[in-house]
Amino acid sequence: MAAVLPSTTREIQLAELPGGLPGPEHFTITQKPVPLPGPGQVVVRNRYFLVFPGLRTLIGGQVDGVPLPRIHPGDSLFGPAVGEVVAAAPDGPLRPGDIVTHLLGWREHALVAVADCASPGEILPDPVAHLSSGSAAYGALTRLAEIRPGDTVFVTGAAGAVGTLAGPVARLLGAERVIGSTRSQDKAERLRAELGYDAVVVPGPRSLDEQLASAAPDGIDVLLDTVGGEQLTAAVRAARRGARFALVGALSGQLSPRGDGGSASAEIDTFRLVTQGVSLHGYSGQDHPGVAEEWAKRFGNWLRSGEITFPHVLIPGMDQAPRALQELFEGRHFGTVVVELPPT
The missing domain is CATH 3.40.50.720 (NAD(P)-binding Rossmann-like Domain)
Incomplete structure (x- = not known):
């Protein structure tokens, strides 16, 4: 187990269904107890999570053919994230300090099944690049x-x-x-x-x-x-x-x-x-299940050689995340939009 965990953490939830494009007024930031990991689970302190337009579809309820569940009022948002394991069940494959990717962004701490985590290693020179599309x-x-x-x-x-x-x-x-x-x-x-x-x-x-x-x-x-x-x-x-x-x-x-x-x-x-x-x-x-791994290898090589860049904007802090989604819909940003959470 990690030496110290905070007693509470914050998550962004859908407060009410919007009549059109969701705005900050349709979300709320809630305080919850930090969970403890059971067998096959870890607690991850998120460092970055992706702001992506597909949330509009999940909130709107049109999920036929989409491998993700609908988001109802009261549900926490989710999406690709990069974070650090801060607590793990004994004898598991992941240990505190490991960097992982998973799909429970839009929260400061996430209780994630080990099977739903990926350990990206150093294949990319910058952890945030794992949130590229x-x-x-x-x-x-x-x-x-x-x-x-x-x-x-x-x-x-x-x-x-x-x-x-x-x-x-x-x-x-x-x-x-x-x-x-x-x-x-x-x-x-x-x-x-x-x-x-x-x-x-x-x-x-x-x-x-x-x-x-x-x-x-x-x-x-x-x-x-x-x-x-x-x-x-x-x-x-x-x-x-x-x-x-x-x-x-x-x-x-x-x-x-x-x-x-x-x-x-x-x-x-x-x-x-x-x-x-x-x-x-x-x-x-x-x-095309082999594409993600193939892309990561080529992307990493291209980034290191300078043949490609990763255009993205970092939005600081949970409080700014709902507005970042609105700004994404409005086309205010260039490249990938990522919320960055403080390291402590």
Whole structure:
């Protein structure tokens, strides 16, 4: 057992169901006793946890096909986290001081089954990098889209957690031209200047069709789509023959103030899919169990060599976490959004 544990800890709970996008007023921070571990369990003091748009879907209750439970009023939020074991049952494989990843974020201390913890070791140079969403981008680009040398790749939602890694990864895998989309000109400039995107389209006065035609006059070979909606519609019209589309997200639905975050409708020209021989697949990590480990090894090597960076913002403290979720929905941040908890 660890020498000293605090008597209480804090968790963020859903206080009431929102009528649209959840805001800070829909959450509460509650005080609870710190649990003691039983056989096969550990207590983890979280250091970082991920702020991610999928919480909107879980709160909205649309969990068909999603390997995570619905969040009801009174439930604590959850999600990927990195922390340090501070208490463990005797004779278990994990000991106090071990760093682990797990899915019980949004709390200061978590009682976690050993089977639900992973020990990442030093495969990545920075523990917070274990909260990247790059595995989805890497898996979609290697298993579904299968990037080929010379490809033109279009990444929707390029300034988000997936997109800020998808563009650089596509380039490392052999893409010749990488195009992104984002909601602001400031982010578009950062994508070009910091991440090497060749062109960025921004929904606005100029139609997406016109902007894509200018950015990719010969069409696109690969789509990595995190948004859906009108951006997917435009991408189909810009597809070259034999284009490969990989869908990894549906932000147009999750970030909409309407609905429940469980739907992202798009009008697709199926005639063009047929005549251009376009393949369109949804990516799920469950279907590709070896991707996460493969990604971690390549990500670690790329980070150490400087071939890639991990764009992220650290939000300090539990008290700021509900607002960080609202800011994520509003598109205020660039890259992955992570809450950092103090070390003591």
